[in-house]
Amino acid sequence: MSQSTLLVKPEYPWKLTPKDLLTDLLGVLFTVISSLAIVAITPLKGKLGFALVLILMSLVTSMTISGLKKDRKAAVNASTTVLVYIAASFVIIALASVLFEIVRLGASQLSPSAMFTQDMSLTASEAPLNEGGLLHAIIGTAYIVTFATVFSTPIGILTALYIVEVKGRFAGLVRFFVQAMSGVPSIVAGLFIFAVWMIQLGNAYSGIAGAFALTILMIPTVARTSEEVLKLIPSDLREAGLALGATQWRTVANVVIPAAKSGLITAVILGIARVIGETAPLLLTIGGADAINLNPTEGNMSAFPFYVWKNLLIGSENAVSRAWQGVFVLMIIVFILFTLARYFGAAKGSRRK
Amino acid sequence: MKDENLSDTPNGREEDMSQITGMQGSDGKSANPQERTVATHSLSDVAAARMAKVGNPTIGTTGLEAKGIHAWFGNKHVLEDISMDFFSGSVTALIGPSGCGKSTFIRILNRMHEFIPTAALAGQVMLDGKDVYDPGVDVTKIRLKVGMVFQKPNPFPSMTIKENVLSGLKLAQLKIENADELLESCLRRAGLWDEVKDRLDEYGGALSGGQQQRLCIARSLAVNPQVLLMDEPCSALDPGSTLRIEETIRELSSSMSIVIVTHNMQQAARVSDYTGFFLSDGGPGRLIESATTSEIFTNPKEKRTEDYVSGKFG
Numbered sequence: 001m002s003q004s005t006l007l008v009k010p011e012y013p014w015k016l017t018p019k020d021l022l023t024d025l026l027g028v029l030f031t032v033i034s035s036l037a038i039v040a041i042t043p044l045k046g047k048l049g050f051a052l053v054l055i056l057m058s059l060v061t062s063m064t065i066s067g068l069k070k071d072r073k074a075a076v077n078a079s080t081t082v083l084v085y086i087a088a089s090f091v092i093i094a095l096a097s098v099l100f101e102i103v104r105l106g107a108s109q110l111s112p113s114a115m116f117t118q119d120m121s122l123t124a125s126e127a128p129l130n131e132g133g134l135l136h137a138i139i140g141t142a143y144i145v146t147f148a149t150v151f152s153t154p155i156g157i158l159t160a161l162y163i164v165e166v167k168g169r170f171a172g173l174v175r176f177f178v179q180a181m182s183g184v185p186s187i188v189a190g191l192f193i194f195a196v197w198m199i200q201l202g203n204a205y206s207g208i209a210g211a212f213a214l215t216i217l218m219i220p221t222v223a224r225t226s227e228e229v230l231k232l233i234p235s236d237l238r239e240a241g242l243a244l245g246a247t248q249w250r251t252v253a254n255v256v257i258p259a260a261k262s263g264l265i266t267a268v269i270l271g272i273a274r275v276i277g278e279t280a281p282l283l284l285t286i287g288g289a290d291a292i293n294l295n296p297t298e299g300n301m302s303a304f305p306f307y308v309w310k311n312l313l314i315g316s317e318n319a320v321s322r323a324w325q326g327v328f329v330l331m332i333i334v335f336i337l338f339t340l341a342r343y344f345g346a347a348k349g350s351r352r353k
Numbered sequence: 354m355k356d357e358n359l360s361d362t363p364n365g366r367e368e369d370m371s372q373i374t375g376m377q378g379s380d381g382k383s384a385n386p387q388e389r390t391v392a393t394h395s396l397s398d399v400a401a402a403r404m405a406k407v408g409n410p411t412i413g414t415t416g417l418e419a420k421g422i423h424a425w426f427g428n429k430h431v432l433e434d435i436s437m438d439f440f441s442g443s444v445t446a447l448i449g450p451s452g453c454g455k456s457t458f459i460r461i462l463n464r465m466h467e468f469i470p471t472a473a474l475a476g477q478v479m480l481d482g483k484d485v486y487d488p489g490v491d492v493t494k495i496r497l498k499v500g501m502v503f504q505k506p507n508p509f510p511s512m513t514i515k516e517n518v519l520s521g522l523k524l525a526q527l528k529i530e531n532a533d534e535l536l537e538s539c540l541r542r543a544g545l546w547d548e549v550k551d552r553l554d555e556y557g558g559a560l561s562g563g564q565q566q567r568l569c570i571a572r573s574l575a576v577n578p579q580v581l582l583m584d585e586p587c588s589a590l591d592p593g594s595t596l597r598i599e600e601t602i603r604e605l606s607s608s609m610s611i612v613i614v615t616h617n618m619q620q621a622a623r624v625s626d627y628t629g630f631f632l633s634d635g636g637p638g639r640l641i642e643s644a645t646t647s648e649i650f651t652n653p654k655e656k657r658t659e660d661y662v663s664g665k666f667g
Contacts, residue, residue, distance in 0.1 A: 167470075236507035240569070243465060245497030245576060246524030254524055258511030 027065045031057045058082050099331075106328025109321045115329075121291035125311055125319035134326055136292040137307035140207060141330075143296040144286065144303055145276055147211035148218050153268050155215075156222025163223075164230040165238075165252050175227075182220035189216040190281025198285070205287025207296035210303065213281035222271040229263030230256065262344045269341040273334050279305035304330040396662060397651040399622035404647050416441035416610050417462065417499070417580050422476035423637075424457055426469065431457055433637035435476075437629055439580065444602060444611045446621035446646065449631030449661070454638030455614045458631070459582045462612065463499035464492050480579075497525055500578035504585040506565035508557030508572070515553040517568055521576040535575060543571035544601045563594020570601060581605065583613040587620065599624050618662055622650050630658045 016024070035053040039045065044053060062082045067075035115133040123132025159178060163171045193213040197203050233256050241251035257264070287300035288310060304326055311323035417439040424432035432454045439445050447455045460466045462478055464485060477484045485495045508517045518539050522529055529535060536553070540546040545567040549560070557568055566586055573581060583602070587595040595617075602611055602624050615621050621628055628650070629643035642649065642658045653659045660666055 234507065236503060236505055237509060239465060239468070239501075240503065240507045240509070240572075241520075241524055242468070243463065243496055243501040243503075244521040244524050244572065245493045245495075246521075247493055250524045250526065254520070255509050255511070259509065261511065 023065060023069070027061045028058075031061045034061075055086055058086075102324070102327050102331055105321075105324040106331075109325060110328070111325075115325060119290060119292045125314045125322060126316045127318065129318055129321055129325075132322075134304070134307055134322070134329065136289060136302045137304045137326060138329075139292055139294070140286065140289075140301045140303040140306070141276065143207045143301065144210045144214060144282070145272055147208060147296060148214035148275055149268065149272055151211065151215040152218035152222055152271060156219045156267070156271065157226050157264060159219070159223040160226035160230055161252065163227050165248070165256065178220050178223045178227075181216070182224060184216070184220075185280075186217055186278050187280035187284070189213045190284035192216065193281070194284040204298070205285065205300050206298055207286060207293070207301035210282045210286035210301065211296070213285045214275040214278060217278060217281065218271040218275045221274045222267050225267035225270055226260075226264055229260050229267060232263070233259050265344045266341045269337050269344070273337050273341070276334060276337070277305055277330060279309055282306050283309070396618055396622045397647070399619060400647040400650045403623060416481070417612075418479040419458070419462065420477040420479060422458065422461055422478070423474070424454070424461060424466065425471075425473040427471040430637040431633075432461075433639050435638075435640045437640060437643055439610045439612055440627070441579070441610045442607060443626040444606045444613060444624055445627040445629065446625035447612065447614045447629045447631060448616070448618060448621050449638070449641075450633075450666075451616070452638075453631040453633040455631050456584050457638075459501075459584055459612055459614055462580070462582055463496050463501055465496075465501065493525060497521075497576050498578055499580045499582060500573035500576065502566070502570050502573055502581065502583045502586045504588055506562055506569055506589065508560070508565050508568050510556065510558050512557060513554045514549050514557055514560070514568060517557045518571045518575055521572060525576060527576065539571040539574045542574055542601070542605060543567045544597050544604070545571055561594070563590045563597060566590060566594065566598060567601060570598070570605075574605070579609055581609055581611045583611065585614050585616065588616065595620070618650075622646060630655075630661060632657060632661070 031054065035050060035057045038053050038057070039050050059079050059082050062078040063075045066078035109129055111129045111133075114130050116135060116138070118131070118133035119136035120132045120134075121136075125132075159174060162168055163175050163178075168174075190213045193209055193216070197209050197212060198205070203209060237255050237259060238251055241255040242248070246254070282303050282305055286303060286306065288306050289300040289302045293299050293301050308323045308326040308330070311319040311326070419435055419437045419439075422432055422435040423430065435454075435458060437445075447458065449455055457466065461474060462485075466472050466474060474486070478486060480495065480498060483490070485492075485499075508514075509520055512520055515536055516523075518536050519532055521527075522532075537546060537550075540549065545564060548564060549555075549568075552559075557565060560568060566589075570581075570586070587598055590598065599620065602613065605611060606624075606626075613621075613625065625646045627643065628646045630641045630649060630653075631638050632641045633639070642653060642655045644654075649658060650662055653662065
């Protein structure tokens with residue numbers, strides 16, 4: 001028997017047995033077949049009808065099987081599980097179909113040689129896709145978003161520092177306004193800059209006006225995310241800094257901000273991702289252009305969302321294809337930004353280890 | 354000052370001692386081997402053993418003195434009329450049940466009290482003859498002179514071990530030439546040098562809990578404080594780390610005055626020269642008794658002190 005102790009195999013008693021799996025599989029089969037049958041027999045027709053019946057049948061089947069095998073509690077558990085899966089699949093289906101459409105329509109019609117080297121100043125939207133590109137939109141978005149980031153990052157982070165670190169008399173009020181600001185519809189931000197910067201102060205369309213509009217939208221995102229990040233820094237660390245004879249400013253600059261650095265970077269990147277696709281405020285502020293404009297302070301400027309909007313409005317086959325190209329490239333850029341955000345967000349944990 | 358000689362303990366105390374011994378049974382494990390060799394089974398023995406080793410506390414000059422301290426949080430009166438002297442070169446332990454204001458009291462000593470928004474204060478804290486609460490006193494200078502070690506180890510996560518130790522200089526904007534020497538001496542005095550000398554560029558969070566706490570002590574030492582306040586520095590640590598920190602306290606006590614809040618009465622008896630007993634009867638916390646440690650543990654004047662140190666309540 002001494003050998004048997006050596007031959008102990010790892011087991012997984014909490015896992016489903018083949019018998020359980022079989023009943024589950026039969027349940028799934030029954031659900032699908034019965035749904036098909038119901039759709040065939042009753043007047044409930046079409047894909048939507050099938051989906052509806054499938055949801056109901058999967059609920060009924062899972063409850064019945066668990067109820068028969070165990071008890072009422074297991075039946076409730078099974079039905080809740082099915083509901084959760086259904087809810088999750090709705091979200092995933094919606095997201096995946098958007099991504100799928102963009103990739104299908106955008107990636108299939110890429111013309112990299114022209115896209116990234118030319119603008120549209122000499123090309124009609126209807127022209128073949130190997131002529132003309134979106135370089136002017138890339139440059140415009142780069143300018144506008146860079147300026148918006150430069151304006152909103154210090155304001156947003158300082159606002160968060162005021163709320164969390166200074167805890168000034170108006171902290172609650174500022175917090176309230178930041179929250180209210182994050183609910184401002186983006187076109188209102190555009191209208192505000194249009195009314196104040198352009199009509200009242202008499203400035204023309206320019207990249208910087210678009211950057212101002214996006215700044216208004218970006219500040220609340222940066223401020224609120226930074227606030228959450230700063231709140232996560234344990235107050236022990238602040239006390240430790242102060243107990244070493246530091247002023248509050250030295251403590252914030254040398255202890256709190258370095259400890260929150262990765263989170264603050266994430267806050268800025270989330271802010272960029274929030275505004276990079278904004279269309280409405282740009283329509284009112286940058287004027288739009290087909291040619292590359294390297295001066296952000298003067299002259300009409302283009303941007304990705306504007307490019308997409310304009311080409312969709314033109315509506316010819318090649319113009320719509322150009323719009324999808326723009327959406328696809330923009331999506332790739334946002335994807336890269338979110339990946340960066342995740343990377344910097346995760347870097348903190350691994351480094352502390 | 355009454356000099357209690359413990360070899361001829363009065364008979365009446367034998368009973369109390371056996372009670373203490375019984376109560377202390379579970380705690381006995383945490384007593385370190387070194388202490389066990391001197392046959393320490395009761396708190397009074399521990400205190401006596403310490404006294405035999407380091408001699409009677411000499412009443413040095415008063416470095417820090419609290420005079421008639423009252424404290425409030427909002428309308429709640431939490432400390433009432435606390436007056437205590439902390440002699441330079443000595444260790445003072447503050448004992449008492451939770452919620453009796455010990456931590457509040459030591460936070461008052463280096464002006465950390467005022468960070469609580471509803472806090473209020475009356476009385477004086479004299480450091481070298483000057484009230485630290487005088488208007489016009491630079492509060493950051495006070496905290497440089499009166500350092501603090503917290504209950505939970507809190508090394509700065511964004512800094513390496515080396516940067517952590519020297520962070521006080523950076524934070525207080527002090528210039529120093531031989532930073533490496535200071536680094537080594539602080540880590541040596543905190544009893545951490547041998548363990549970390551090869552990994553000074555690792556992050557502080559990579560150390561164990563006990564090492565982190567000693568890193569925090571080293572950090573406090575780098576700005577060369579006159580007084581070191583310790584708020585239950587060992588409550589989150591295992592017996593081995595506790596022993597190391599107690600050794601550290603013993604080594605440090607020659608060069609600065611140390612005030613330590615502790616719930617571990619063995620620890621108070623092991624490390625301190627003087628002990629103050631705080632108690633709150635539901636109202637504000639009061640200083641019931643303060644005397645040399647051996648007196649508190651062998652011959653307390655107050656019945657309540659005796660009950661507390663013998664484990665009858667609290």
